[in-house]
Amino acid sequence: MTRQDFHVHTTFSDGKNSMEEMVRAAVVLGMDRIGFSDHSHTSFDLSYCMKKENYPAYLQEGRMLREKYREQIQILLGIEQDYYSDVTPEGVDYVIGAVHYLHLGDEYVEIDWGTDIIKKACEKYFNGDIYALTACYFDTVSKVVEKTSCDLIAHFDLISLYIEKDPLFDRNDPRYIRAWKQALDRLLAYGIPFEINTGAVSRGYRTFPYPDRPMIDYIKDRGGRLLLSSDSHRTDMLMYGFGAYEHLL
């Protein structure tokens, strides 16, 4: 198997290490290829997205490192394009499409920023019906390719990030299952791969990567493709768990 990882963050967004530190760590790991995918800019959340003015430097740094390390590793430059990003990704090799928020009323509700935020939004916008919220999430995800023109679909069921620590819903509920199946049916038509994303495992939130096993099986049964990615925010998370989850591909 090619030793590669396409979902990697750096200090250009919310990663802890610089791009060059990540490249060096990848070389030490003997990786064949590394792809950077920092968070695209959004107008409403500057806490972890890339600053608009830093985008040219992001591209420049990536290209510089690609030359500098060309004998040792292949470097690709991508972007994790949020559904609600207000910039078009230009000059990158690939785009990872991701939904990190729900646009409800006049606010953007973070779905990976703690269960309290989700609970509050559920009360406010869905009369406490969590399955209406999860249906809204999957409906948004189902449109991520048309919205972002991505080449890879990020953490398909990010909404279940906290499911093992603070279960907000039952993953076996028919309404939950119907919502994700509808989204997968729509996304599978594009023929682009879905991530098996180990980021929530490496950070101790989940014991199984995204997406859940029934989703992986559903994707595979319908001829869909999957790709391992670490969603690394630190050098020691590169290719996290790839050996353990390779059999899922």
Ligand SMILES: [Zn+2]
């Ligand atoms: Zn993400």
Ligand SMILES: [Zn+2]
């Ligand atoms: Zn990410």
